[in-house]
Amino acid sequence: MATKKKTPAKKKSSRKSREKEQKRHLLHQMIRIRQMEEKAYELYTQEKIRGFLHLYDGEEAVAVGVIENLQKEDSIVATYREHGHALVRGVSMERIMAEMYGKLEGCSGGRGGSMHLYDKETNFFGGSAIVANGLPMATGVALAYKRQQKEAIACCFFGEGAVDEGEFHESMNLAALWKLPVLFVCENNLYSMGMPFELAESETDLVTKARSYKMKASSVNGMDVLAVLQEARKAVAYARDNQQPYFLECRTYRYRAHSMFDPERYRSKEEVQEWKKKDPITTFAEKLKKEQLLTDEELQHINREVAGEVAQAVQFAEEGTDEPIENLSQFVYSNSKN
Numbered sequence: 001m002a003t004k005k006k007t008p009a010k011k012k013s014s015r016k017s018r019e020k021e022q023k024r025h026l027l028h029q030m031i032r033i034r035q036m037e038e039k040a041y042e043l044y045t046q047e048k049i050r051g052f053l054h055l056y057d058g059e060e061a062v063a064v065g066v067i068e069n070l071q072k073e074d075s076i077v078a079t080y081r082e083h084g085h086a087l088v089r090g091v092s093m094e095r096i097m098a099e100m101y102g103k104l105e106g107c108s109g110g111r112g113g114s115m116h117l118y119d120k121e122t123n124f125f126g127g128s129a130i131v132a133n134g135l136p137m138a139t140g141v142a143l144a145y146k147r148q149q150k151e152a153i154a155c156c157f158f159g160e161g162a163v164d165e166g167e168f169h170e171s172m173n174l175a176a177l178w179k180l181p182v183l184f185v186c187e188n189n190l191y192s193m194g195m196p197f198e199l200a201e202s203e204t205d206l207v208t209k210a211r212s213y214k215m216k217a218s219s220v221n222g223m224d225v226l227a228v229l230q231e232a233r234k235a236v237a238y239a240r241d242n243q244q245p246y247f248l249e250c251r252t253y254r255y256r257a258h259s260m261f262d263p264e265r266y267r268s269k270e271e272v273q274e275w276k277k278k279d280p281i282t283t284f285a286e287k288l289k290k291e292q293l294l295t296d297e298e299l300q301h302i303n304r305e306v307a308g309e310v311a312q313a314v315q316f317a318e319e320g321t322d323e324p325i326e327n328l329s330q331f332v333y334s335n336s337k338n
């Protein structure tokens with residue numbers, strides 16, 4: 001049977017509807033992260049979530065824009081500020097929330113908590129409390145992929161605070177020297193706890209720093225999801241096609257305190273407010289409205305739908321199982337049961 005050729009007008013309209021779908025998907029993903037984090041904050045103040053909690057509000061465009069470009073077989077290594085990365089990678093909000101509650105149904109069986117989300121299904125290798133710890137892990141994963149002749153890449157997210165650490169330099173050097181397919185994504189939110197970036201670095205141009213390892217590198221506005229999406233697309237393709245590392249700096253900002261114990265004496269409220277004017281979600285929603293790809297009603301609908309997902313995740317965590325005391329020594333010693 002002869003296939004009908006699409007007329008230019010039809011082609012244009014299907015391109016437009018694909019574009020609309022993708023842009024709304026990006027917005028939806030960022031809203032999912034934002035609402036989940038807002039709820040986590042609330043639950044922490046109610047002592048439902050305990051231990052440390054590092055929230056990602058303000059930085060959503062980075063995780064969403066980068067992860068959108070990854071394939072299923074690629075892997076992700078992140079930091080303790082990783083709820084959003086796990087979520088957009090495909091770990092369910094229910095399992096993330098249950099993990100924050102320390103319940104058995106959590107993605108790390110309730111053993112990791114907020115900082116140690118892990119999921120084998122989606123190649124999500126955590127979640128780690130140690131600054132810069134993800135870089136050598138991702139480098140090792142990429143080395144394994146290369147030796148197994150897989151097409152996959154390892155994608156590593158870390159803050160600019162990690163750039164001071166020896167592990168950063170060791171990993172960058174080996175990844176470049178051994179030509180490993182790692183995408184190093186630096187989420188430069190300007191503060192490492194209370195330490196401003198410019199007081200910690202002799203070279204604040206991170207692209208220059210990365211290039212000193214003969215690594216291809218670029219920098220992007222991390223508050224703009226489309227800019228991140230496009231730059232990460234090039235970076236991912238480069239790493240995959242050339243079997244080489246790539247360093248991508250995303251310039252962003254965290255709205256909340258470093259963790260839940262931080263009086264925030266290192267910055268002013270005005271500074272935070274200024275950054276909020278560049279909010280990745282509201283600016284993107286406005287842009288879509290201007291382009292007539294989104295209406296106010298549709299935005300409300302997305303927000304309501306996500307609120308329902310959050311409520312369901314909380315219920316799942318509330319109803320989850322506390323680990324029995326007999327399990328206390330499990331996974332601790334190599335000769336223990338299980």
Ligand SMILES: Cc1ncc(C[n+]2csc(CCOP(=O)(O)OP(=O)(O)O)c2C)c(N)n1
Pocket residue numbers: 079081129130131132158159160161162187189191192193258
């Ligand atoms: C090796 C190590 N040194 C110090 C700390 C204490 N610490 C925890 S978070 C943090 C700040 C890291 O900031 P950055 O890497 O910029 O990431 P962000 O928290 O801004 O996302 C520090 C110094 C740690 N966890 N590990």
